[in-house]
Amino acid sequence: MEFLLQQTVNGLTLGSVYALLALGYSMVYGVLKFLNFAHGEVYMFGAFAGYGVLTVLGGPTGLLVPVWLALTLMFVGAMVVSSGVGLALERFAYRPLRSASRLAPLISAIGASFFLQAAALLLFSANSRSYDAPTLIPIANGLTIGPINVWAVRVLVIVTAVVLMVLLTWWVRSSRAGKAVRAVSFDTEAAAMMGVDVDRVIVVTFLIGSALAGVGGVMVGLVFGRIFHFMGFIAGLKAFTAAVVGGIGSIPGAMLGGLLIGFAEAYTTAYISSTFQNLIVFGLLIAFLLIRPSGFLGRPELVKV
Amino acid sequence: MSNIGVDSWVAESAERDERYTGWAGPARRLLDRVPSGWKLLVFLAVAAVYPLLVPQAGVRIGITALLLAMLAIGLNTVVGWAGLLDLGYIAFYGFGAYFYAMVSSDQLSVHWPTWVSIPVVVAASALLGALLSLPSRRLVGDYLAIMTLFFAQVFLEVIVNFERLPGVDIDLTGGPNGIIGVEPWQLFGFSLNTFNRNFYLLLLLLGLLIAVLRNIDESRTGRAWRALREDTLAAAHMTTPVNRLKMLAFAVGAAIAGLTGTILGPVQVGVFPNNFQLLFLITIYAALILGGLGSIPGAVLGAVAVAFTPEILRNPGTAGWLFYVALAVLLVSLLRKRAMVASVFVGLAVFGYALRFTLLAIWDESILGAANDTFLSRLLDSWLLILGPAQDLASNYAFVLAVGGMLGVIVAKGWWRVALLVPTVYLAVFVWENKLALQPSVTRQLLFGGVLVVMMAVRPQGMLGTRRVEIT
């Protein structure tokens, strides 16, 4: 029982990260009807940015500021860097191709993903870096819920993710900009004719999606320790799976999908074998694409002939 | 009296229309008049002479180029002709390679004769392709791409982890170490166990494939694929059995990839999971996109270019030439007036010397390191700062600044562009000499990724493709 609860917490933690990443995919797909392949690299750069901030602040052992401030600065730094990368992608790799075929932006995205991975390799070398979270946030700090002890860092991750998702949902529902995003998602041409600045909406979408991915990157560093230049690829695939399973284009769907994939991975690793965690996740995606491409909460696409 | 608008004028204007502009225009027009059969023969003849002129290492690269060319024209059938985005193509290559390896090595102690194994592997690959085409009935565009990508990932996972699958106790695939000792083809008593023999085999197969595919392209099947690519719904309404044709495209592409896989094993004397990573798939795409999607000569040309690039990059001397020539070409194409180009060069000289002078005044000569062992590097050594101890750190910052500068250059216009180009070019050269020239494999990856992005924005039809009109 204890084991199950522990795995559930693991699933929740993983799921939170995947949800944050999946949100980026879903939002961009919603407004552009395009899958941003390079989103995983945005997340990866966020993780490294967080590491960079941590190092500048003295590293886990010689921290010059209180821990809470360090963490906040790490998150902010990651958000800034990730947004920068995301915005550059939108402006230079995708915007010139808005009126091109379906194939062109996809290839551009693959190329960009590749380029970014190589850039990371160049800048950070192939060595992985460690956040050394246990030193930063000692394991001793934690919550005890029933029979299990939840590490503080996991609590942090889950709580931060939930807060961000709540903020995002509120923003999309109530703010004017959020309404604009929803309008563009629904019918880009009509929104443009109603006076919505579609270009700006797209930029904002990329900004938010990338910032969330950056936060996710720092979280992964905190929870799992090691970050490396290739981490964006597999995480990207899984987050993408989460977005599809939950319903691509749907914000609550991305959150739901993220959690599902997180649980799937945690339980598979625990009860079957870690060898198969990737296989199961990929299998899930293929199954969904074949049976229900619109995922759980997505809208089936209706095309007017 | 002007006859603008009259039908004959319109007809002639089609000829007047410079489809090929620029300095390559007349050459392209001339080339167009040569029938493609002759062009193929010339290519084959030139290629046939190649192994006689280069050392074995060169032949090995030639083999890589030919393997890539076969894969590129196979991929072209699926993506370029039928318009189906297949990101899992690498799995067919792997399937063919592994299947052949399993029946031609000691892995399972099965040794089929070549005349049996090759047709079986090719047929099985075609079948696998047909199977993978089934999702394409319901999924289009991005979704199909993702599905096929995941299929390739699944394939890799299975290959690497096969023995660890539940209920399995034979080592079918050699796990992460692959299968070694793959035997060469045996044809008519000849064992194709040298590089040269495999080279000629590949050349022969490539030539045959090109001829066959060309015929198919100009036939009802080729037309149907093109109709399918243009507008699937309209094609269906015009009696085209779209699902069957999608299956056919996948099957043909997969068969070609499978066939190519059967030659990889003998050449490497083994097949390894590393041969079938996403990196290689991107390489095939880069070759096809660069050469021109939808064009067979484009695919071949792109493959040759892409295959020889790593070799060029590996040699610091030629890599340097490539870099500087490309830089010069880029400069000229980015700036409208000759005065601007000249200004950039002048600005660079001033900037470089000024920077060097300033930094050497603040610190001393100890920050400098040795120039790279190439002609150009030594030439530029007195102008450029080639650093010693701080090389890595400075290059990193320079790289980020250079990328930012390049993005800025794209956005800037007129003399602002000139102004921004000076520091950007300097930084680019700095990063090259201090970092990139020393790391050819990373540079290669940067290059391929960058090429894909730039090509799509600037010249999506590649070198030899034709510009398409898309329904938005």
Added chain:
Amino acid sequence: MSTTPILEVRGLSKSFGGLSVIKDLDITVGTGEVVSVIGPNGAGKTTLFNLISGIYQPDEGNIMLDGESIMGSGPDQISNLGVARTFQTLRVFLNMTVRENVMAATYGSTKTRMWQSALRTPAARREEDEVRSIAEEKLAFFGDRLMGYRWDQPAYSLSYANRRRLEIARAMATNPRLLMLDEPAAGMNPAETHEITELIGRLREEAGYSILVIEHDMHVVEGISDRVIALDHGVKIAEGSFEDVAEDPLVIEAYLGYGAASTE
């Protein structure tokens, strides 16, 4: 003239997510007849075409071609059975040449296999020549407009009116028994509209097709129709000769609004 109508639609109904687009519709087209379908926008006319050509499946009702049901078939099967159509939004194969566009439509009536094409067997070459002349023959139907050097031009270089003609030529190459034209005169100036009217007449007289036409331009409808069917909100509100339908009060109301009929 045979007695079985070439097209018979009975009790056809279709809704999309709760919105009923077509309700209990009966349509017949006799062999060699030209029937026009008119109605305000949103009346369900294109949906009717989409149901007949196999893009959607009806919720209720039956569609019969020359007495045989074609329900449940997809567009490629239905086109092989003899129903060809053009599209309201114009869907020619832009990057293929004019001739190739029409040649592509002969797929269903040819049988060269891929391996035969690959080896360029004599049979393959013969069939290729046949297909080529069929395409040129269909294109010749349009006179000067789609002749000669135009055959080798990519379709995107054609003017709008010529693209419409190309679409019709392409549909003709599928050897249809029933030709469905979705707003063939859309976007055309009066001279072109006149040409289209003549063209449809010739399609019936010279080529012998049975034709179902959706059209908004009443001059065209008047000039071509043996019979006119008026739809509104997915329901048939009038049927008969052009004069009968044009004066029907329900039709006038549908186009001009409630009470418009009483001001006649």
